[in-house]
Amino acid sequence: MANSKYEYVKKFELDDTLLPASWLVVRIDGRSFHSFTFDHGYQRPNDDRGIGLMNECAKRVLEEFSDITFAIGMSDEYSFVLRPTTDLFDRRESKISSVMVSYFASCFVYYWKDYFGDVPLKNPPTFDCRIVCYPTTQCIRDYISWRQADAHINNLYNTTFWSLVNSGVPNKEAETMLKGTFAKDKNEILFTKFGINYSKEGAIYRKGSILYREKVDVKVKEKPDGTPVYRKQSKVILCHEDVIQDKFWNEHPTLLEV
Amino acid sequence: MANSKYEYVKKFELDDTLLPASWLVVRIDGRSFHSFTFDHGYQRPNDDRGIGLMNECAKRVLEEFSDITFAIGMSDEYSFVLRPTTDLFDRRESKISSVMVSYFASCFVYYWKDYFGDVPLKNPPTFDCRIVCYPTTQCIRDYISWRQADAHINNLYNTTFWSLVNSGVPNKEAETMLKGTFAKDKNEILFTKFGINYSKEGAIYRKGSILYREKVDVKVKEKPDGTPVYRKQSKVILCHEDVIQDKFWNEHPTLLEV
Amino acid sequence: MANSKYEYVKKFELDDTLLPASWLVVRIDGRSFHSFTFDHGYQRPNDDRGIGLMNECAKRVLEEFSDITFAIGMSDEYSFVLRPTTDLFDRRESKISSVMVSYFASCFVYYWKDYFGDVPLKNPPTFDCRIVCYPTTQCIRDYISWRQADAHINNLYNTTFWSLVNSGVPNKEAETMLKGTFAKDKNEILFTKFGINYSKEGAIYRKGSILYREKVDVKVKEKPDGTPVYRKQSKVILCHEDVIQDKFWNEHPTLLEV
Amino acid sequence: MANSKYEYVKKFELDDTLLPASWLVVRIDGRSFHSFTFDHGYQRPNDDRGIGLMNECAKRVLEEFSDITFAIGMSDEYSFVLRPTTDLFDRRESKISSVMVSYFASCFVYYWKDYFGDVPLKNPPTFDCRIVCYPTTQCIRDYISWRQADAHINNLYNTTFWSLVNSGVPNKEAETMLKGTFAKDKNEILFTKFGINYSKEGAIYRKGSILYREKVDVKVKEKPDGTPVYRKQSKVILCHEDVIQDKFWNEHPTLLEV
Ligand SMILES: Nc1nc2c(ncn2[C@H]2C[C@H](O)[C@@H](COP(=O)(O)OP(=O)(O)OP(=O)(O)O)O2)c(=O)[nH]1
Ligand SMILES: Nc1nc2c(ncn2[C@H]2C[C@H](O)[C@@H](COP(=O)(O)OP(=O)(O)OP(=O)(O)O)O2)c(=O)[nH]1
Ligand SMILES: Nc1nc2c(ncn2[C@H]2C[C@H](O)[C@@H](COP(=O)(O)OP(=O)(O)OP(=O)(O)O)O2)c(=O)[nH]1
Ligand SMILES: Nc1nc2c(ncn2[C@H]2C[C@H](O)[C@@H](COP(=O)(O)OP(=O)(O)OP(=O)(O)O)O2)c(=O)[nH]1
Ligand SMILES: O=P(O)(O)OP(=O)(O)OP(=O)(O)O
Ligand SMILES: O=P(O)(O)OP(=O)(O)OP(=O)(O)O
Ligand SMILES: O=P(O)(O)OP(=O)(O)OP(=O)(O)O
Ligand SMILES: O=P(O)(O)OP(=O)(O)OP(=O)(O)O
Ligand SMILES: [Mg+2]
Ligand SMILES: [Mg+2]
Ligand SMILES: [Mg+2]
Ligand SMILES: [Mg+2]
Ligand SMILES: [Mg+2]
Ligand SMILES: [Mg+2]
Ligand SMILES: [Mg+2]
Ligand SMILES: [Mg+2]
Ligand SMILES: [Mg+2]
Ligand SMILES: [Mg+2]
Ligand SMILES: [Mg+2]
Ligand SMILES: [Mg+2]
Helix, strand or coil: CCCCHHHHHHHHCCCCECCCCCEEEEEEEECCHHHHHHHCCCCCCCCHHHHHHHHHHHHHHHHHCCCEEEEEEECCEEEEEECCCCCHHHHEHHHHHHHHHHHHHHHHHHHHHHHHCCCCCCCCCCEEEEEEEECCHHHHHHHHHHHHHHHHHHHHHHHHHHHHHHCCCCHHHHHHHHCCCCHHHHHHHHHHHHCCCHHHCCHHHHCCEEEEEEEEEEEEEECCCCCEEEEEEEEEEEECCCCCCCHHHHHCHHHHCC | CCCCHHHHHHHHCCCCECCCCCEEEEEEEECCHHHHHHHCCCCCCCCHHHHHHHHHHHHHHHHHCCCEEEEEEECCEEEEEECCCCCHHHHEHHHHHHHHHHHHHHHHHHHHHHHHCCCCCCCCCCEEEEEEEECCHHHHHHHHHHHHHHHHHHHHHHHHHHHHHHCCCCHHHHHHHHCCCCHHHHHHHHHHHHCCCHHHCCHHHHCCEEEEEEEEEEEEEECCCCCEEEEEEEEEEEECCCCCCCHHHHHCHHHHCC | CCCCHHHHHHHHCCCCECCCCCEEEEEEEECCHHHHHHHCCCCCCCCHHHHHHHHHHHHHHHHHCCCEEEEEEECCEEEEEECCCCCHHHHEHHHHHHHHHHHHHHHHHHCHHHHHCCCCCCCCCCEEEEEEEECCHHHHHHHHHHHHHHHHHHHHHHHHHHHHHHCCCCHHHHHHHHCCCCHHHHHHHHHHHHCCCHHHCCHHHHCCEEEEEEEEEEEEEECCCCCEEEEEEEEEEEECCCCCCCHHHHHCHHHHCC | CCCCHHHHHHHHCCCCECCCCCEEEEEEEECCHHHHHHHCCCCCCCCHHHHHHHHHHHHHHHHHCCCEEEEEEECCEEEEEECCCCCHHHHEHHHHHHHHHHHHHHHHHHCHHHHHCCCCCCCCCCEEEEEEEECCHHHHHHHHHHHHHHHHHHHHHHHHHHHHHHCCCCHHHHHHHHCCCCHHHHHHHHHHHHCCCHHHCCHHHHCCEEEEEEEEEEEEEECCCCCEEEEEEEEEEEECCCCCCCHHHHHCHHHHCC
């Protein structure tokens, strides 16, 4: 449409194209979820409703943006991985980032009641978002490992911390007890004091949540004689497997194909 | 918290600090709102519920981020202006952008029913967002003028277009009739064919919506004898004034103070 | 010219346009000039040949790039100021930076013998370069003041240091003596120990060197009757004035015009 | 050293760290070498003195910056390749770029007379420089292939063009003759009209110049009995081999190791 003498200001929008041929990670993270989870009475350390909602939102994001091949989430965050060849929004950083994070936030409110039922959503939640480029497959594997290792570290800590607190240890004291401890120390506390075998805790807490796309046979119709007709369709799968070791990647070789 | 050998991947997050001492504009815009407004039965060309909701969200954004001094919105977009001196999120572009756009989107869903009542929200809406730096006060004035001039151009066009269509002219034909016409031609059509004096149309449509912060006297308590006690408080004001001419700025000199 | 299937790699060159309407400073600085000046027997603390050569190179840069309106240099560095409106190389950062710094370096070798005569240039010198955007006139004034204040601070220190050393004080000891001293202490030492009134030292050392462009009347021909005919021509002027105070800028109002 | 109230302007220098783990190419290119080569009477289409000087400068750059593992040059340009792991200047783009291009330019003037003898250097030459990140080994191989393919395309054209012109065909006409021709057409012209078998032309012209680092045995001393003592030393090698095919890379496997 025709425009005004002021239009020159559009020139100040600088190009923010992301480096071609590099893997892209879009990581979102809840803003001040320490307060948000407290205010909404989240179970501690893990609230299944909260995790379910995060996974729902992430799944919607994958369904909306078919260039995302993999995602991993835990706590109040989710990382979405886009292939090196993606040309989504011409690889414009601000477009990809803003569209994904706003859709995630918008889904969070939209699907809230499906997970939290009558618990009222007291205020609209906020998420930050960043995009990081990773040049090689090794880097992107290490990124994913970083997030899963982090999920493990935090969850082991939180599980031990809240077990202590729930058993009557004051918060401050529990903190002091855990300061400087190693994984094996926390496993020990959990086992001896609370009879918890940490490795038997739900994988959803220990490993976080993984989403990926897979071609599956979907029954699309039946022949007149009743024989089912299948077609390959892309489906988003949720799992909680280890993605640090090679096993998962060997079983899903296309995910890291360039 | 302790971390893993994978943590080196954090180094790939590059610094995105915005140039100090420049005005910042954060502009959000609804993604595919052509479809969204159609799918939700928005009044054409302007739906007061939609405008009300956009303004509500923008107001919430201003209340949440006190560094925003001014905002202007129209159609499916809103521009937020931050002072050159702002140090919000250390001026990190992705933080500012993602947090604002996700909050806006989240508010949009949250307050939907306050404006659209029983009209169901069919799907979570999405917004893009970008940040642009403007070095001088002249530039930022021109940016604001650009958006308001654009609001005018689009609204005059849309008003004429839908008047024609509503009077029975087929869409294609209405488009052809308006192609290449100037403002005065459209004013003429509106007046002669529909008795509409465009300049008397609601300022909310012609000028868009303006939000700014103002110190107002708020009654905070009453003395024993009943005398009211006032205190200056910052309040977000909504108006639809002309912000291209100097009048508005002369009346609110602090808004452009550096 | 026709090209190959490999040409896709050109797409990896990302846009590096500098923010429009902001002042640009291109600052070059000699690499390892501590060693370079020592190896070439520069006078301490200031070598007139070295300063002369730096100024020659800077002058050539101004003559080559007419968009530079002002430059200030001291020690092994020079800052070139370009107007907010400059469109040199479409404001591409790497182009402006690389072309200016390579020309400066190339001039340094080219004109070496004009200043150092028989002193052989032992190795090709190197310079780093950066471009910084400054949104407002206040900022660019402050930038220039920063460099001139720095020249003063360093020169006062160096003058005192070398006076002490030349009078027989060992380097280490001179360092210790000056540690934590203020300007007035150094002035005092200079005056009482060496009879030097620092404020009478050459402005070229105390203020650095300033280059700017000025329209001057140049005699272009003579009329038959002998009357000279003048024309305004742009000329690069070298001076060593104070550019922190307003006086210089009031006398040359066009330099900061936007 | 102590500093002034103006020092805040240093904050406007924004971080320009290059993406870790990606290959870096630093490409320099002579500014206006069309004129420069003409003004200095370069042989057409290839001047061995000019090529020798470019190679000399590039070799010096490799000797100065040990993180460069490979370089390829032709005409007035040179590309330097740095390993993904390089931490030169903390991967600061402007530092790497400015220091390399200024050193190259400075060497060009410094070594001019070694190649051009009495031919005076009329003016200091200038080079532009850019840095491009390439995420994968395939990309960097393709980059190198792009430059060598370009060298071939240009040299075949130039050889044919100047053969025609030197045989008396006017410039314009030669241009017209070559417009739209393919490689085989130019080979044909060269062979039938001038008896030139293009593939027998010097590899230095057809392939450009390649520099790389190799560990070689260098005799460092002799034992008392006269037996020589060798030590592995890194040496810069110049060649003109094909680097598009795999052969060269198979023979120098370390060059592309990450
Ligand atoms: N009780 C409970 N808390 C959770 C759950 N998931 C996440 N959280 C809380 C634990 C942390 O306080 C917080 C996530 O930590 P962050 O490092 O992201 O901090 P936060 O979001 O408060 O601040 P930020 O704005 O991200 O810097 O969310 C959950 O399932 N249950
Ligand atoms: N009927 C109706 N439509 C509206 C109203 N406000 C905005 N819209 C529509 C008109 C336009 O089709 C659309 C905004 O135009 P845009 O240029 O932002 O395009 P759109 O959002 O479709 O695509 P985008 O993703 O921004 O590129 O929203 C309204 O109040 N009523
Ligand atoms: N003797 C003497 N030295 C000078 C003169 N001008 C500059 N220099 C020396 C003093 C400093 O050691 C050096 C400039 O300081 P810089 O901070 O730029 O350090 P330098 O160039 O060594 O390292 P850099 O590569 O810039 O980080 O040059 C001069 O006229 N005479
Ligand atoms: N006669 C002759 N000319 C050469 C030789 N090597 C390079 N040149 C010339 C041919 C081209 O006109 C020019 C290089 O082309 P460019 O595309 O780099 O253009 P130029 O440097 O003129 O402009 P630029 O500043 O790079 O955009 O240098 C040589 O050995 N002999
Ligand atoms: O969205 P448009 O078409 O009004 O124009 P734009 O916002 O400049 O385009 P983009 O959203 O692609 O930056
Ligand atoms: O948010 P944190 O504290 O886990 O660490 P970060 O995400 O790297 O910090 P920021 O959100 O400020 O980038
Ligand atoms: O210089 P050219 O014309 O070969 O092409 P380019 O180098 O891509 O152009 P520029 O130097 O302007 O980036
Ligand atoms: O070079 P210095 O030490 O004066 O300080 P700087 O120039 O800010 O440092 P760098 O050259 O590393 O940017
Ligand atoms: Mg964070
Ligand atoms: Mg968080
Ligand atoms: Mg978090
Ligand atoms: Mg848009
Ligand atoms: Mg839109
Ligand atoms: Mg819009
Ligand atoms: Mg420095
Ligand atoms: Mg230096
Ligand atoms: Mg210096
Ligand atoms: Mg070029
Ligand atoms: Mg060139
Ligand atoms: Mg060239």
